[in-house]
Amino acid sequence: MRQLHFHRRTFLAAGAASAALSALTGRAAAAITEQAAPMALPPPITRAERLARIGRAQALMASSGIGAVLIESGPSLDYFTGIQWWRSERLTAVVIPAQGDPIVVTPFFEGPTIREMLAVPAEVRTWQEDEEPLKLVADFLREKGVAGAPIGFEETNRFFIADRLRQALPAANIVSANPAVRALRMIKTPAELALMQAAADITLSAYRTIAPQIREGMTPAEIDRLYVAAVTALGGKTDGGLILLGEAAAYPHGSGKPQHVRKGEVVLLDCGCDVHGYQSDISRTFVFGADPSVEQRKVWDQMRRGMDIAMAAAKVGAPAGSVDDAVRSAYESWGYGPRYKLPGTSHRTGHGIGMEGHEPINLVHGEATPLAPGMCFSNEPGIYLPGKFGIRLEDCFHMTATGPRWFTQPPPSIDQPFG
Template sequence: MTATQSDPGPITRAERDRRLARLVALLAASPLDAIVLEPGASLAYLCEIRWHLSERLVALVVFADGSLLWVAPAFEERRLAAALADPSSGGPTGPILPWNEDESPFALLAQRFAERGTSHVAVDPRARAFLVQELTALLGPAALHSARPLLRALRSRKDAHEIALLERAAEITKHSIERATAELAPGTTDLSLAARVRELQEEAGLRETWALALFGDDAADPHGEAHGKRLRAGEFVLLDTGGALHGYQSDVTRTFVFGAPPSAEQRRAWESVRAAQRAAFDAMRPGVPCREIDGAARSVIEAAGWGAGYTAFSHRLGHGIGIEGHEEPCLDGAESDPLEPGMCFSNEPGIYLPGRFGIRIEDVVCIGEEGARVLGGWQIGPESARSGPGPGK
């Protein structure tokens, strides 16, 4: 394949402002009075402020009436104010509640909540334990709530710009995989393949790149560790890699046989994984529970004789992707949440046979009004890592 799409460009300040307005609307429609966000993915979704997480509390509080409050150490107040005022990379402006080193920021925040009559506060489900513990001690356990439903509603349905970024990132990664694997020769190490595919992605504009290359029986561990193993003809190569384009992630896995035609068993196993991926894809449409998508893939692996449940296909089918490599939704056998238009997630079934080989094929898909489509094409066959047009609308 060739990288055909142009760069969609970064998310703009106006887009982030609209996201904040949506968050306020979601709060207003809920029983919640406010949400507290520390530096992390959800705060980055709303603004360009990047702040180091430490034991000193820095947070944004968004209230259901649309007002904002930043919390920061007093000695950082000027730096935060300057960052918020930057028109190119700033964030939503609002008063800053400063706290000195001999004060408790949680007590000050609780006092502000009391003054406003704030009685129900949401916190990011990934918030650090000490934040939850301190606020619980001051506000009472009935006052704190998980922000997971709120953030899921805010972030899980991608808009056209986000989808374009995800698709371009996927294209770059798949093109880089093809180039890197075309250079393979007997004796190439897993570490050098991983380094090469990262290099190619970075040359094409991705950042935060990562790669895992596993050869032969090493791939029987889905998240195995490369250790300098040298490649031999006739064994599987599993390459799982990605990076970020303007903060939006790619995540692609290709498995193929190097240097020789696939054996009958290798081909049958690879085709079983592809059939599972296709079965899951065909089941994807708005309203279908995530667990049914996982089940559609898992039943194909079982029917092909590779084992029931998690015997050979030992992990969930997929995970959401966006500004985080792993986010909502989760496609596993327990998740009852339904698919919705705009959701983007990985479709990555596998077969792992310890001491023999491992296979995973992974592509990101996007849910539309009537079905799904693969972003950036999908793998053609077990002979190479080449991608061709994928199915979908």
């Protein structure tokens, strides 16, 4: 094991420099908070839209032979009911029957808060700490006459829910709720697209706000602090993003090694934000404090061309996987890969996005789902050179009847990384 020997005076000088940089970061964050003006935001999803979602889900359930669906806490619960709740060992869930109003099952002591959030007509049925919540679900299914019909489970429901429902209802036939839940969530309405557009606008504006504040020696955490301050001031919500510096940018989700901004090395920002429950996801890569090297410029330009190749391939009716195939074919002709090997692109070209930063479906080889108006995706065919650097640009788009449309325009060149 290599041992490092610190001279006391050198160590103290480094500590003082770090403290000074942290103070500078704090002042910059405070200035951003004071100066950035909140953007005008679209309204949240309305009660009428949520009721329409339930109606469409019930029509899809009926056509698929599903008697009811059960959705626990998470984005899909919010999607249908407006209830924003976390997951714990205590079940909070909505049960939507193929006909009639849904019920919400929640602990007794959470009832008042859940009723405050509930944005659609639904009975709230509560259970005490010594009672089984899945018995309430089983009783409701019997009441609705669908106890013997297939019961749809949202794909992220946890195992204990199915296990304990079968104990309360031994004949329960549990099936995927995707035909009624994911099928709806995959196709965004104009109101959803407006919220996603606002989130994208805030993220890009935050990048433009913080870029001049980035200094040599900064860490990812210090840059992230600036980003959070900017997004908050602009009216969005975020827990921060992914900041990769230098060689760490060669690994799509980073490295555990210490990172600092250095002249001539890349800075990769991969962040998003939330506006009324809808997400953005944008990446920018640039070279700090120096002209890009020949190799940095070449890889940046190739990656940017990859985004255009993806957009040209994203045609209504085309299999989603064909977008990834088109990009990978070009990259292989340029000497990358083959397929997902490095140097090259080790991940899919893009992912679905909406209420979650990553949601089905993906732009990945073998995905046969046809592209349709209302679907939303990231476009991010990054190129990674292990041991050197990586370039990832990322903008999201949505499908229209005439083809894909950007939420934000990708930058024109490495010299103008924010447009």
